[in-house]
Amino acid sequence: MPDRTAGLAELRGDCARCFALCCVALPFAASSDFARNKPAGKPCPNLGGDHRCGIHTDLRARGYAGCTVYDCFGAGQKVSQVTFGGQDWRTGSGEHARRMFDVFPVVRQLHELLWYLTEALGLPAARPVHPDLRRMRERTERLTRRTPQELAALDVAAHRREVDVLLLRTSELVRAGAGGRSGGGRRDRRGADLVGARLRGADLRGATLRGAWLIAADLTGADLRGADLIGADLRGADLTDADLTGAFFLTQPQVDAARGSAGTRLPESVARPAHWTARA
Structure with a gap:
C-alpha cells in the first residue's frame, strides 16, 4: 500500500538551510496575526544577523501568531541552496536580493503543488491517475530548478490550472469510497x-x-x-x-x-x- 507521507519530508521548511526568506521577502500588516507592519523586501525587526528569529519561542505571546502558521513547503531551502547556490541575499548587489525575493514566492507555489501531487501519489484510490500524477510531479519539480530569470517569468497560475485537473480527478476517486449520510449535493x-x-x-x-x-x-x-x-x-x-x-x-x-x-x-x-x- 502506498505511503501517504513518502516524499513529503523534503517539502517541509528547513530553516537551518534557508536565509530566512519568509522573514524578509514577504510583507505583513499589523493585525491579530502580526504586531506591526512590514513591507516586502525588508527584514523583520526580530530577525538576527544569523538568519534566526529572536523571538521564535515566544511568537504567539509577542503578537506574531501569523509566523507560526506559515510554511514554505521547502521552497526556502530550494531557493537558498539550489536556485542561488548558497549565496545569501545580504551579499552581492541589491539586484541580487530583489531577484531572490521575486523568485521565492514562485517556488513556494510550485512546492505547494508538489505537496499535493506527492500526497495524491500515496492515495491508493487514485491509482488510475498515478501515471499522470507522476509525470506532472516530475514536470513541476523540473520547473523549480529553472534559472532565477526563468522562474520570475513563469506563469504559475497556468501551471496550477493543469495540476488542478489531476487533483480534481484524484478527489473524485478518493471521495467516491468515503461514504457519509449526506446526499451528493x-x-x-x-x-x-x-x-x-x-x-x-x-x-x-x-x-x-x-x-x-x-x-x-x-x-x-x-x-x-x-x-x-x-x-x-x-x-x-x-x-x-x-x-x-x-x-x-x-x-x-x-x-x-x-x-x-x-x-x-x-x-x-x-x-x-x-x-x-x-x-x-
Whole structure:
C-alpha cells in the first residue's frame, strides 16, 4: 500500500538551510496575526544577523501568531541552496536580493503543488491517475530548478490550472469510497461560506470543502474522514475531537491556524500543533 507521507519530508521548511526568506521577502500588516507592519523586501525587526528569529519561542505571546502558521513547503531551502547556490541575499548587489525575493514566492507555489501531487501519489484510490500524477510531479519539480530569470517569468497560475485537473480527478476517486449520510449535493461544499458555521458533530465524510471559508466554524466532533480540504480556510476553526482520519490535501499551515485538542484525529501527513496541547 502506498505511503501517504513518502516524499513529503523534503517539502517541509528547513530553516537551518534557508536565509530566512519568509522573514524578509514577504510583507505583513499589523493585525491579530502580526504586531506591526512590514513591507516586502525588508527584514523583520526580530530577525538576527544569523538568519534566526529572536523571538521564535515566544511568537504567539509577542503578537506574531501569523509566523507560526506559515510554511514554505521547502521552497526556502530550494531557493537558498539550489536556485542561488548558497549565496545569501545580504551579499552581492541589491539586484541580487530583489531577484531572490521575486523568485521565492514562485517556488513556494510550485512546492505547494508538489505537496499535493506527492500526497495524491500515496492515495491508493487514485491509482488510475498515478501515471499522470507522476509525470506532472516530475514536470513541476523540473520547473523549480529553472534559472532565477526563468522562474520570475513563469506563469504559475497556468501551471496550477493543469495540476488542478489531476487533483480534481484524484478527489473524485478518493471521495467516491468515503461514504457519509449526506446526499451528493450536500457533500459538495466547494467555496462555501461557512464562516462561524455551527457544524458540531456534522457528518462531512467524503465531502469536498475545496476553498471553503470555515473561519471560526464550530467543527467540534465533526466527521471529516475522507474529506477534500484543499485550500479550505480553517483559521480559528474548532476541531476539538473532530475526526480527520483520511482527510486529504490538508496542509500543516491549515492545521496550525485551527484549534484542536488531544482528541482531534489527524492524518499522518500533518503534525499536531504544539499550541493545541497548551489550551486550557
